[in-house]
Amino acid sequence: MEFGLWQVWEAGWVTAILRGASITILVGLVSMTAGLVIGVVCGLIKWARIFPLSLLVDAYTSLVRGVPELLIIYLLFFSSVEFVTKVVTAFGYAGVAESGYAFVIAVIAIGAISGAYSTEVVRGALGAIPDGHIEAARALGLSGGRIFRRIIAPQMLRIAVPGINNVWQTTIKDTALVSVVGLQELMRISFIGANSTRHPFIFYLIAAVVYLVITLVSQTGFDGIERLLRLRTRK
Amino acid sequence: MIDLIQLAVPVLLKGLWVTAVLTFISVLIGFNLGLGLALMRLSSNRFLSGFAKYYSNVFRGTPLLVQIFLFYYGLGQLSLIKDNAVLWWLISDGARCAVLALALNTAAYTSEILRGGLMSVPVGLVEAAQACGMSRMLRFRRIEFPLAIRQALPAYGNELILVVKGTSLASTITVLEITGYAKRLMSQTFAIFEIFAIAGVLYLVINLLLIGIIRAIERFLMRHETSSVRYLAAPQPNRSTVGS
Numbered sequence: 001m002e003f004g005l006w007q008v009w010e011a012g013w014v015t016a017i018l019r020g021a022s023i024t025i026l027v028g029l030v031s032m033t034a035g036l037v038i039g040v041v042c043g044l045i046k047w048a049r050i051f052p053l054s055l056l057v058d059a060y061t062s063l064v065r066g067v068p069e070l071l072i073i074y075l076l077f078f079s080s081v082e083f084v085t086k087v088v089t090a091f092g093y094a095g096v097a098e099s100g101y102a103f104v105i106a107v108i109a110i111g112a113i114s115g116a117y118s119t120e121v122v123r124g125a126l127g128a129i130p131d132g133h134i135e136a137a138r139a140l141g142l143s144g145g146r147i148f149r150r151i152i153a154p155q156m157l158r159i160a161v162p163g164i165n166n167v168w169q170t171t172i173k174d175t176a177l178v179s180v181v182g183l184q185e186l187m188r189i190s191f192i193g194a195n196s197t198r199h200p201f202i203f204y205l206i207a208a209v210v211y212l213v214i215t216l217v218s219q220t221g222f223d224g225i226e227r228l229l230r231l232r233t234r235k
Numbered sequence: 236m237i238d239l240i241q242l243a244v245p246v247l248l249k250g251l252w253v254t255a256v257l258t259f260i261s262v263l264i265g266f267n268l269g270l271g272l273a274l275m276r277l278s279s280n281r282f283l284s285g286f287a288k289y290y291s292n293v294f295r296g297t298p299l300l301v302q303i304f305l306f307y308y309g310l311g312q313l314s315l316i317k318d319n320a321v322l323w324w325l326i327s328d329g330a331r332c333a334v335l336a337l338a339l340n341t342a343a344y345t346s347e348i349l350r351g352g353l354m355s356v357p358v359g360l361v362e363a364a365q366a367c368g369m370s371r372m373l374r375f376r377r378i379e380f381p382l383a384i385r386q387a388l389p390a391y392g393n394e395l396i397l398v399v400k401g402t403s404l405a406s407t408i409t410v411l412e413i414t415g416y417a418k419r420l421m422s423q424t425f426a427i428f429e430i431f432a433i434a435g436v437l438y439l440v441i442n443l444l445l446i447g448i449i450r451a452i453e454r455f456l457m458r459h460e461t462s463s464v465r466y467l468a469a470p471q472p473n474r475s476t477v478g479s
Contacts, residue, residue, distance in 0.1 A: 066396065066442045067435045068403030071414050079427040169296075176298035180407065187300060194308060201309035208297045208305060215296040 008202060013193050020189030021210050027106050027185060028172040034111030035171065036164070039118025046119060047126040057119065064116035069177050073109045077181045080105065106178035106185075114171040121163030125156045158229050165222040169215055176211070186210055239426050243433055246420060250413035251437050257330065257402040257412060258441070261337035262395060268338065269345025276350050287346060294343035299401050303336040307408045333405035341398050348394060352387030353379060385456045392449035396442050413437055 008014065042057045064072065084101055129152060137147045179187035190207040194200035276287035306326065316322045325331050356379050364374045406415030417434040421427050
């Protein structure tokens with residue numbers, strides 16, 4: 001039996017795959033935003049060495065970056081699933097909350113992971129700002145908040161762009177892992193398609209191509225941003 | 236608690252062995268493939284460098300999980316593979332398939348790291364070696380490779396940790412390594428945090444060990460400037476008051 005792209009199209013899998021891809025992108029974007037917030041806060045703490053907090057941040061980043069993502073996802077999923085099921089059934093939403101719940105777990109897990117990597121990027125970018133700039137601002141009598149807004153943040157953002165690009169690429173690839181907890185994103189849809197049609201090759205190949213398109217498009221976008229930033233830099 | 240440790244630790248240690256073997260074989264294959272790809276990428280042959288570039292973009296642009304599933308579930312479906320005894324042997328087993336995917340995946344990242352290292356070798360040194368009449372092979376072995384690897388080693392250390400973490404995906408294709416056993420124990424005992432802590436510690440031990448090995452190699456390669464480096468590294472100025 002021949003089973004190719006046409007059959008995938010005819011059986012209506014294309015809309016399912018596109019829906020999966022949009023959920024993948026959504027999870028990626030939300031997690032990345034959460035990760036960036038975590039990254040800026042933790043990066044500042046790590047860079048400024050605010051004593052008790054910096055220890056916590058160190059523990060967080062080295063744990064998350066050293067332990068497999070899959071294990072972190074299992075931890076979050078298994079540790080909360082019982083609790084959430086209880087709460088949800090108590091309020092009478094047993095069936096409704098299933099998919100929303102997987103989404104929340106996915107965002108928490110991927111956000112925590114991308115936050116740990118963003119922290120390192122932000123800290124590195126902060127470290128690359130010349131001390132003289134900050135000293136000069138302080139000598140001019142600018143307040144701490146103002147120094148951050150006017151001197152530190154703009155420079156940090158510019159230096160951090162290539163690193164943020166890397167974190168984004170890793171984040172979008174990590175979203176494939178949350179398929180194990182049942183979120184219907186691109187990987188999960190491909191898995192379902194592969195199992196129900198018994199043609200795994202074509203479905204995983206499509207998934208690979210879609211992921212490749214997502215990463216290539218965002219790479220082009222980041223290249224554009226970097227070019228823009230370079231143009232604005234004074235020589 | 237004691238019971239739990241008695242139950243979980245031996246099981247997870249069994250997994251540790253599998254994780255270590257998967258990592259070792261994948262890195263062994265992946266490093267050599269990556270070196271080959273880096274050389275192809277830098278060669279003046281348009282076809283070779285184009286192939287290496289696309290290879291690295293495809294493998295770095297798709298999730299490892301997709302690659303593993305494509306190899307394990309997808310390739311087994313093709314009659315070309317089914318009829319070939321060697322390929323079928325490679326694909327039919329979860330562990331071999333995971334090693335295949337991991338090795339091909341890390342080869343892509345390794346090739347980028349090594350390419351950066353090779354490109355950082357000063358042209359003058361290569362020209363000097365040429366002027367001394369060294370053959371191409373000798374030049375690579377004595378001049379380019381040692382300098383490139385010295386440059387690339389810190390980044391390669393990070394890649395090794397990514398491979399260790401990547402082996403956890405083998406658990407999705409029936410290979411029981413640390414994560415696979417941990418998942419099973421989590422659903423058997425419901426002691427989620429304890430199991431996670433033990434498994435996490437095992438991963439951290441592997442990673443620390445790898446970092447230690449990389450540092451030792453780095454020290455060995457940098458032995459010509461060991462004593463001076465320590466004095467050159469001035470203490471960082473304190474800037475704790477700004478930006479908080």
